[in-house]
Amino acid sequence: MEATKKKRKFKTPNTYVIVFFVLIFVAVLTWFIPGGQYQLDDAGRAMANTYTRIDSNRQGLWDIIMAPIIGMVGNEQVSGAITISLNIMLFGSFLEMMDTAGAINIALKGVAKKFQKNYYVLITVLTFIMGIFGTVQGSYEEGFVYLLMFLPIILALGLDTIVALMIVIFGTQAGCAASIVNPFSTGIASGIAGISPGEGIVFRTLIFVALLSLCSFMICTYAKKIKKDPEKSVQFYRREQDLAEFASGSDNEETLNKRQKKVFMIFVLTFAIMITSLIPWTSLNENWTIFNTLTNWINESPILGTILGNDLIPFGDWYFNEINGLLIIMTILAGVVMKYPIDKTINILIKGAASLVSTAFIVPLARGIQVIMTDGNITATVLNACEKTLGSFHPLVFVLVCFLVYGLLATFIPSSTGLAAATMSVMAPLAIFSGVSESTMVVIYNLALGLVKMFAPTSIIVMTCTQAVHVDYGTWLKTAGKYIFIFFLICCSILLLSVALLN
Incomplete structure (x- = not known):
């Protein structure tokens, strides 16, 4: 037994611990919060006042383990990071x-x-x-x-x-x-x-x-x-x-x-x-197309298009x-x-x-x-x-x-x-x-x-x-x-x- 005891100091958990506990907490919520869905617009965003109830899908331990992996590579519903x-x-x-x-x-x-x-x-x-x-x-x-x-x-x-x-x-x-x-x-x-x-x-x-x-x-x-x-x-x-x-x-x-x-x-x-x-640029002013024009010219150029590639993205x-x-x-x-x-x-x-x-x-x-x-x-x-x-x-x-x-x-x-x-x-x-x-x-x-x-x-x-x-x-x-x-x-x-x- 130590002669003196060190006073324990509170140490703020690092970001990984905080986020992982949030992940577990959210998984627990899936057991209690009812399922639901929104209608989506053409851009894939939820539209207000279109919410309807659907069956929930409780998430377990395996789902928690797989979530960050899917978060990295993505799936049909969530884009990868x-x-x-x-x-x-x-x-x-x-x-x-x-x-x-x-x-x-x-x-x-x-x-x-x-x-x-x-x-x-x-x-x-x-x-x-x-x-x-x-x-x-x-x-x-x-x-x-x-x-x-x-x-x-x-x-x-x-x-x-x-x-x-x-x-x-x-x-x-x-x-x-x-x-x-x-x-x-x-x-x-x-x-x-x-x-x-x-x-x-x-x-x-x-x-x-x-x-x-x-x-x-x-x-x-x-x-x-x-x-x-x-x-x-x-x-x-x-x-x-x-x-x-x-x-x-x-x-x-x-x-x-x-x-x-x-x-x-x-x-x-x-x-x-x-x-x-x-x-x-074009969103700010539809006439600001100089970068689009230049990029299209390079992509279609027989020489530059071959050397640089013909799928360049404009500024x-x-x-x-x-x-x-x-x-x-x-x-x-x-x-x-x-x-x-x-x-x-x-x-x-x-x-x-x-x-x-x-x-x-x-x-x-x-x-x-x-x-x-x-x-x-x-x-x-x-x-x-x-x-x-x-x-x-x-x-x-x-x-x-x-x-x-x-x-x-x-x-x-x-x-x-x-x-x-x-x-x-x-x-x-x-x-x-x-x-x-x-x-x-x-x-x-x-x-x-x-x-x-x-x-x-x-x-x-x-x-x-x-x-x-x-x-x-x-x-x-x-x-x-x-x-x-x-x-x-x-x-x-x-x-x-x-x-x-x-x-």
Whole structure:
């Protein structure tokens, strides 16, 4: 018997455990919830007010085991998640190549030093860069790395660690809240909702500009106060310690070599192509057919059509398959530019994909929930119950209520992939019943998740970054709270606007 007993600490279950228990819970529900069905429209979506009862189909242990497998490969009723999972892993390969080349980190340091004389410009530029990382790759866990890059320059300007925290946390999570092409949130949520990630992309771009402009203004406002009177900083008591710990290496300089500059351009070009390819051009304006015309010309060309293939997809109609192909090409191209041996390039590709296998596997596991509900014939019954409650709300009320619901869920499931996979299969059809588009529901999900990750104790970026710079969690809430509340109000305004623009 041990002389002393260690006090047990509550540990939040990981996403796999949470989603698997939800899977079991849903299977149990099939034993009690009556079966039902809706009539479907030409697009295969359920139509409101067409619900009828049918026999239920109770799901057992074997069904629970098979559900994630079917969720991965799909069946006649549920589409497989394999393309989404592959997209996540290939994104890992691309990011691993960028990290190995070192181009992104060096470029960030260079930007910070270039604008250090004007702290307003510096804050705005860094905040938008963090936002770009958030909106295109879901920057989150690695936030403290960026924080440590910026701290020496921020402190040397007479500002405090809170400013650096705001730049990284507000910047990345405002970007995640917009998630223009974030494969880990918008990509997965759109795939589960049955729509292209390109739907609503223009509105999400406007959201990105609005939220990052707001965050830049709020951070500059706080920085101005600290610059004028440093003693107003809640961290003023340890300023000398912070300078000694974080600002000692501020004179170290690194510059991009020729190869790294080319890799950085590949990084920028990849996301430029991705955004361009996902925007539904002809849906925005039926006369914007330049990409269709160009693609048809290539497909019908005797030479190019033979070399490239005659089944190319025009920009505006790309989906996960085409994005996956782009990521493979750009990862290999970056390896060629860096003159890595082909074996090293392949190893980087595999290493990056392996690092996100755990994330990729969440998708089919959570898709298994949809499989259980569909095979158990309870999906329509659950939707009918929601239709009679939330579905009866006016769209303006509906989006705000869903925003609050998603905020609560995100507090307990801060994983973008887990939250989307566990909820979107129910919330997307519910949105249709309420007169709200699926793309608006994706916006609601993104905004709630981005907001919650700015302050929740379950947010990895908040807890790791505050700990790294010796800022108490309570101090962060006290200092950033009013700005986060303003962010919340702006998000609510955006959702009300989305009802008018996207529906």
